[in-house]
Amino acid sequence: MLTRIAIDGFKNLSNVEISFGPFTCIAGANGVGKSNLFDAIMFLRDLADFSITEAAARVRDPVASTGDLKAIFRHKKSGVIDLISLEADFVVPPKVLDDFGREAVPSTTFLRYGLQLKYVPMTGSKSERIEIVSERLSYVQKSHARRLLGFPHTSAFRESIVRGRRTTDLISTEVEDGASIINLHQDGSSGRPFRVPAAPSPRTILGGINTDSHPTVLAARREMQSWSLLQLEPTALRQPDNFSADAKVSPNGAHLPATLLRLNAASEVASELANFISDVQSISVDQDEGRRLNTLMVTTRDGVSHPARALSDGTLRFLALSILGADPDAGRLLCLEEPENGIHPSRIPAILNLLESIVVDPKAAVDGISNPLRQVIINTHSPSVVSSLKHDTLIVSRALKESGSYVASFCCLDHTWRANRETDLVNSMQVISRSDLLSYLTQDPVVNRLQRSPQDSPTVRESAVQLGLFDYVSDLAA
8 A cells, every 4th residue: 555655856746745545536637747646656666577777668658668768857948857756655465475476474564665766868888777876665663653644544454554563774775985885684684784786786676576585675566566557448348358368457457257257246246337337237257168268248137138348438447447346456556547538427426436435444454355455546637526526535736837847736635634734744745725626626617607607507507417516516615
């Protein structure tokens, strides 16, 4: 679970610090930096799997292995800022498996990972590259966990996820003769650290740990590897699976039939889908022994069965999210851009309710089945999505001009847990009022006309009701 991220120098993200709860919505107009935030999270994810060069190339291009390395650094009128700083607080699983199937138990589960990267331009025979300046993996003391988690939760929840203790860093950096040296410390003893020169290293230390010899670093890597950006593609959602397909929903939505078979959760998923389309009676997987294919089928109340290829894009997206929600082994962090895409405005509350229902319940202890430690972060530019959510789930993104270029600014709402100064969570994040949120909402033409003229025509009022905005705007304006 990612609880906080601090970013400086990545694309248009400058001195950004955001705290996340189980469910978070980043709202803002197009082009202000919402997607760049997701890019930074996925860049950290890819650094756990790939070299630094490959991870940089995969930003916005998940199949690339090479690309313009300078593109991920912040550009100003005066040139490129050649330093990226990333810091993330997260909770790791209490047990993980190494690459050889051996169980590893971390010494502590609430961790802080920090990384500084420097862009080095091409010089002579050397091509451009990104070098590590510093890397650190430290622990969060249990006594600080309540404050640093921030969002409302019970002690049973906190005690179930924050375990163990440690007194020294797991990865640290020191400078010798002007060069950075990264130290990988022993997990269970005070032995000498393994030392690596930072500059020539093609990948992070964390991204190179694959055995149970460093269980806490391995757990941090496994946590970051589990972060997923869902980009549900209609073609992938419609495909049948062969009998040997991976029984796990992929980020593009493939393998719905195989996953549903593994979960044996057709009734549960059908019940969720019925909240979206009332005509749904059941869901099944048709197994064709001749062609060795599994095909997802939806049966309506008239008894007609429809294969996935005949379903609408919106129905398939809802179906994929329902299956992900039923899978306790689905990613611990799911990022989703614009969940309203392909969804009729009247059904937006249904998909938001679904997304909120699949995240961990912070009022109860975490377990692997009934309350898995899963969180969801979405972004949107839709006022109708914003109007359907609670204030404490919202972060508003805006573009501000700084040193001749635009940077992203992320704001929380007043009277929410992020704005509670006692938690010490608000650093660079501005606090905005309900009227500021109303200003954002009134960018929508329907809401704008209602705000300017409360007695506007019934047609406009009816449109607002369909969008789910009228009561919300009235409440904000009160």
